[in-house]
Amino acid sequence: MIGLRDLLKPHRILLILLFLAFVVWCALSLRWDWLPQYAPLALEGLWRTIWLLVVTTILGFLLAIPLGLAQAVGPWYLSTPARVFCTVIRGTPLLLQIWLLYYGLGSLFPQFPAIRQSELWPYLRQAWPYAVLALTLSYAGYEGEVMRGAFSGVGKGQLEAAKAYGMRPFAVFRRIWLPQAIRNVLPTLGGETILQLKATPLVATITVIDIYAVSSRVRADTLIVYEPLLLLALVYLVIAGIIAFIFRRIEKQVPSAIQRR
Amino acid sequence: MDSFSGGDLASASSGRDEEAVRIEDLHKSFGELEVLKGVNLTARKGDVVAIIGGSGSGKSTMLRCINFLETPTSGRIYVGGEHIAMREDGTPANRRQLERIRTRLGMVFQSFNLWTHRTLLENVIEVPVHVLKQSRAEAIEKAQSLLKRVGLGDKADVYPAYLSGGQQQRAAIARALAVDPDVMLFDEPTSALDPELVGEVLTVIRDLAAEGRTMLLVTHEMKFAREVADHVVYLYQGRIEEQGAPDQVFDAPKSERLQQFLMSIN
Numbered sequence: 001m002i003g004l005r006d007l008l009k010p011h012r013i014l015l016i017l018l019f020l021a022f023v024v025w026c027a028l029s030l031r032w033d034w035l036p037q038y039a040p041l042a043l044e045g046l047w048r049t050i051w052l053l054v055v056t057t058i059l060g061f062l063l064a065i066p067l068g069l070a071q072a073v074g075p076w077y078l079s080t081p082a083r084v085f086c087t088v089i090r091g092t093p094l095l096l097q098i099w100l101l102y103y104g105l106g107s108l109f110p111q112f113p114a115i116r117q118s119e120l121w122p123y124l125r126q127a128w129p130y131a132v133l134a135l136t137l138s139y140a141g142y143e144g145e146v147m148r149g150a151f152s153g154v155g156k157g158q159l160e161a162a163k164a165y166g167m168r169p170f171a172v173f174r175r176i177w178l179p180q181a182i183r184n185v186l187p188t189l190g191g192e193t194i195l196q197l198k199a200t201p202l203v204a205t206i207t208v209i210d211i212y213a214v215s216s217r218v219r220a221d222t223l224i225v226y227e228p229l230l231l232l233a234l235v236y237l238v239i240a241g242i243i244a245f246i247f248r249r250i251e252k253q254v255p256s257a258i259q260r261r
Numbered sequence: 262m263d264s265f266s267g268g269d270l271a272s273a274s275s276g277r278d279e280e281a282v283r284i285e286d287l288h289k290s291f292g293e294l295e296v297l298k299g300v301n302l303t304a305r306k307g308d309v310v311a312i313i314g315g316s317g318s319g320k321s322t323m324l325r326c327i328n329f330l331e332t333p334t335s336g337r338i339y340v341g342g343e344h345i346a347m348r349e350d351g352t353p354a355n356r357r358q359l360e361r362i363r364t365r366l367g368m369v370f371q372s373f374n375l376w377t378h379r380t381l382l383e384n385v386i387e388v389p390v391h392v393l394k395q396s397r398a399e400a401i402e403k404a405q406s407l408l409k410r411v412g413l414g415d416k417a418d419v420y421p422a423y424l425s426g427g428q429q430q431r432a433a434i435a436r437a438l439a440v441d442p443d444v445m446l447f448d449e450p451t452s453a454l455d456p457e458l459v460g461e462v463l464t465v466i467r468d469l470a471a472e473g474r475t476m477l478l479v480t481h482e483m484k485f486a487r488e489v490a491d492h493v494v495y496l497y498q499g500r501i502e503e504q505g506a507p508d509q510v511f512d513a514p515k516s517e518r519l520q521q522f523l524m525s526i527n
């Protein structure tokens with residue numbers, strides 16, 4: 001982290017002044033009169049973006065644990081499907097996955113009366129369940145691969161010690177293996193979560209109104225192009241900053257000296 | 262039978278003839294390679310048994326078969342007189358029984374194997390609290406006195422990575438003591454240490470021997486084995502080649518191979 005003192009170097013002061021000048025210029029000479037009208041919609045979109053991000057990273061990570069474990073130590077009939085899943089997810093564009101789920105699965109479902117009449121139908125006919133599913137699977141695919149390495153990276157001797165002291169296999173996993181694997185991936189996880197944030201605008205293509213979709217709506221309605229996009233960039237930047245901050249806080253609380261001697 | 266009885270040990274005293282560990286006709290193969298070719302050994306309560314031998318002689322494998330970290334190919338293992346149930350293929354037949362017996366065997370590893378995401382104190386209380394279900398407060402109190410005992414009283418809240426190998430191994434011994442084990446298994450406890458750190462670990466083990474702990478000790482430290490052991494076992498290519506009291510084994514070895522082995526390391 002850069003301390004306050006470091007900020008007071010000449011070249012940094014110059015950069016800060018330039019940036020402030022840019023902000024002032026943006027505020028004064030660009031058009032912001034559309035803002036009040038669209039603010040409620042923008043807040044709704046922002047909320048949807050954050051909600052999508054949080055739900056899909058949590059669900060995706062929960063899915064990544066078994067995916068990583070299966071690849072690290074599972075028998076072939078578990079590790080092979082897990083590996084295939086991760087490869088397919090990581091090897092195809094997320095946009096394609098979203099469309100395949102929404103237009104594929106989404107148009108398949110209504111053909112089954114059982115599904116149409118089920119209590120899930122009111123949800124399944126909306127777009128957001130497919131967005132959640134696609135983003136969750138995507139995060140799981142990437143993190144599954146990361147968790148594979150994290151699980152393999154935990155010293156075998158430590159697991160053996162736990163076993164030697166009579167710990168049951170599940171206790172070994174819960175008390176020793178998983179906590180260490182998660183600590184191993186924490187630095188990666190922050191970056192991956194920011195990538196996930198930047199993947200969320202793709203759901204706008206299947207009619208989910210996230211913050212990006214709102215900016216498109218403003219552009220379409222008012223023909224104002226740059227202002228909404230600039231604001232949008234700022235919003236993503238701030239969210240990314242918050243994510244980075246949260247992960248740095250978590251990392252700090254975790255003993256830094258995990259590395260083996 | 263290759264086993265020895267407690268009666269002929271110089272250090273044997275009353276109340277010590279109860280059997281702690283018995284190994285009968287233990288065989289272990291890794292694929293084609295037969296590492297143990299029928300080992301018999303009995304340790305009675307209070308015995309300190311040193312197991313010596315060249316690399317690849319099977320001494321670590323033998324020790325690891327006692328708590329089934331390696332599954333024997335055939336043979337029988339008894340701990341405190343209780344036979345560890347085993348299937349035809351050597352895998353444990355009764356997980357619960359094995360887990361219960363494992364909590365009575367305090368194992369110390371060559372590479373310490375402390376849990377790196379936990380402080381020393383957390384390492385020491387882990388098994389008492391989460392396996393033996395003792396009360397946390399009690400376990401902490403005991404762990405603190407154990408850490409003090411191995412000279413790490415001021416390091417309770419430190420993570421293992423910040424410690425020297427000797428300190429880590431002493432902490433690992435405290436962790437083993439925390440379960441109040443019936444038998445302690447030492448698997449080359451000083452082999453991974455820098456020479457100047459060996460002494461501090463041996464001092465701790467020596468104290469444990471002196472207080473009458475039952476120990477099986479795989480070691481390369483011949484001087485130390487001679488000093489603390491009641492009984493020395495020399496393994497050669499998966500068999501017990503010679504065994505006896507330390508004086509006898511080290512000063513008047515009968516087996517030619519043992520003679521050569523002792524020559525080679527001196």
